[in-house]
C-alpha cells in the first residue's frame with residue numbers, strides 16, 4: 001500500500017480507469033478524486049452528472065464494462081416507453097441509472113449540495129475513496145464549433161463530436177467556488193495526479209475553478225497522457241487538438257499543462273518524444289499506459305505512484 005496523500009483530477013472513462021487502479025493500490029483515506037462537472041446537464045427534467053457517475057460506478061464495480069459509462073446489467077424499459085411516446089432517446093438512460101438521476105434531482109431540489117449528495121451516494125455504494133465534485137456551483141461546458149456554440153452533451157453525444165471545435169467555455173467558472181474539501185485535499189496532497197482524461201473538457205474545467213490551477217502548480221504534480229501515438233484511447237481529445245491546429249502528440253499534452261507538471265507518464269509507443277518532454281523541464285516516465293483490464297489499471301497506478309514518489313518537485 002502507498003502512504004502518500006494523493007489527489008487525482010479526473011473526468012470521464014479514461015480518468016475513472018486510473019482512479020480504479022489507484023483505489024486498488026492505496027489506502028482509501030489517502031486518495032481524493034476531484035471530478036469534472038462541466039459535462040453535467042438537465043435532461044428529461046433530471047440533473048445528470050456523467051463524470052461523477054462514471055467515477056463512482058467504476059469504483060463501486062457496477063459500471064458498464066463495454067461503454068465505461070452507465071450501469072452494468074442495465075435494462076431499458078423506461079427509455080423504450082419514452083421512445084414509444086416520441087420522447088428523446090439520444091442520451092441513453094437505463095432503468096438502474098435513472099434511479100440515481102431521480103434521487104440526485106430530488107435531493108438537489110430539496111436544497112442538498114452536489115458534494116453532500118455524492119458523499120451519501122458513495123456511502124451507499126461502499127466507496128471509501130473521497131469523491132468530490134470540482135464545485136457545487138453549476139459550471140456547464142459549452143463547445144464553440146463551426147456550427148455555432150453547443151452545450152457539451154449536445155456536441156458530445158447528440159452530434160457525436162462531429163462539429164469542428166473552435167474553443168470551449170466553462171459558463172460561470174470565474175464565479176464558481178471549489179466544493180468543500182477540494183482546497184483542503186490539495187493543501188494536504190503529497191502528489192497530484194492529472195488522470196488520462198480529455199485535457200480540454202475534463203481537466204481544464206477543474207483547473208479553471210479560481211485558485212485551483214495555482215494550488216496544483218504549487219504541489220508535486222504529474223499527468224498521464226490521454227493521447228497515445230497521436231490518438232486518444234477514447235473520445236475526441238486528439239480530434240479537438242487537430243481542429244484547434246495543435247499536433248495531437250504527447251508533447252502537446254505536456255505543454256497543455258505547462259507550469260503545472262513535474263512529471264509526465266507516456267506510452268512506450270511515444271518513447272521517441274520522451275527527450276522533448278524532458279527538454280521542457282518535465283521528467284518523463286515511459287510505460288504501457290493502455291488499460292485493457294483491472295490488472296492493467298492496478299499496474300499502471302502502482303507505476304504512477306512509484307514514479308510520483310521518486311519525482312522531485314521541480315521549481316516552476
Ligand code: FO1
Nearest residue numbers: 012013039049050053069070090091092157
Ligand atoms: N455517452 C454517449 O456517447 N452516449 C450516451 O447515450 C451516453 C449516455 C450516458 C448516460 C449516463 C452517463 O452518466 C453518461 C452517458 N454518456 C453517454 C457518457 C457521457 O456523455 C459523458 O459525458 C462522457 O463519458 C464524457 O465524459
